[in-house]
Amino acid sequence: MENRIGSFVSGQLAESSSDSSDDDGSDDGVAFSQDDSIRRFHESGCGCAKKCHEKFDASQIRTDTLNTREMTREEKEMYLKGCLSEGPTNDSTKRGKKRMRIRGKYTFRGQEICAYTFRLLLDIRRCALKSIRQSLNKTGPGPRRHGNTGRKAKHALAFTDVERVVQFICNYAEEFGIPQPAAPRGRDDTAPIYLHSGTTKMNIYKLYKVSCQEAGVRFVEKSSSQSIWSACIPHINVASARDDVCVTCEKLRRKIWIRYRKRTN
Structure with a gap:
């Protein structure tokens, strides 16, 4: 009986970590309506001076998007971190002021692209990409860990x-x-x-x-x-x-x- 009680109490730790998982939209099977987004992308462009829409054709974008959707969540996050460049790592700007935001670069297959094209190719929402970017700047290229991992909830039963x-x-x-x-x-x-x-x-x-x-x-x-x-x-x-x-x-x-x-x- 004591073993069962102990298992129930220790099981609360795993439940509290899994229940409080990220709600950042990283499960992005419906992040974009694929065909509509690709069509608008080629018709209107990405809106940046790099003209990223001229670097990729529709079939290539569709293939890359489907390949990304086949990845698991962990695989996709590690792949995204590999495509992101950290940018400057110092905490102050050239004028000596505190750096409020770290500007990064988005690359895909060796080509530098804008954020919108990057999100379209890798099928990810803005909030999820922001979360992964923050994780890259804070903890490096390793896998993300939720902040409550390893902590017991304050309302857990003794x-x-x-x-x-x-x-x-x-x-x-x-x-x-x-x-x-x-x-x-x-x-x-x-x-x-x-x-x-x-x-x-x-x-x-x-x-x-x-x-x-x-x-x-x-x-x-x-x-x-x-x-x-x-x-x-x-x-x-x-x-x-x-x-x-x-x-x-x-x-x-x-x-x-x-x-x-x-x-x-």
Whole structure:
């Protein structure tokens, strides 16, 4: 039981890192309407003095865009960093003032291009490119790491909080539950315990919350308590209508069903 509680508590670290992932639009399958953008690009140009639209034809742009979409997120970010040039690295300008923004260069296949053409060729949004640019200037060409990676969320549950929930449900099941003789075949080796079908997990949670308030200790919210229940003590279940019947009731139900089938046939 303690191993399951420990696994649940340590699992909160991975969940907090993955749930707070970048919302910078780097999954750019729909960053541009491809054909419309390519057509506008060749008709109106990119708007810069370099005339980047004359350096690439439509078929080449379409091929490069599709090749970029086949990359994973990490591969695409590393490829983008390889195409970006850092520019000046000193913190002050020529006039001695603090540099507010680092200007970089965009290159593709050895040719210097503008930011709009770069985003079109590599199928990436402005905000995602800005985030990757900041990562390149701050941490270098390595892969990006989220700022919350390795940190535990401030609202994460402590071991004692999880243990308190598990202990309350186990005590409730010991008093009101019906233990089964053995576990079902192919399932966990712990024999299941059925609670009366007239109760609900919400009712049990309310009892748990009242007991914590009376004791003056911290209680977890309803969704967290259900997650703890499913992860740490899955062998304790509220009996369904099918489970909460005896052998005699099952035989009578079957006889009624057989008679009903005969009448309908």
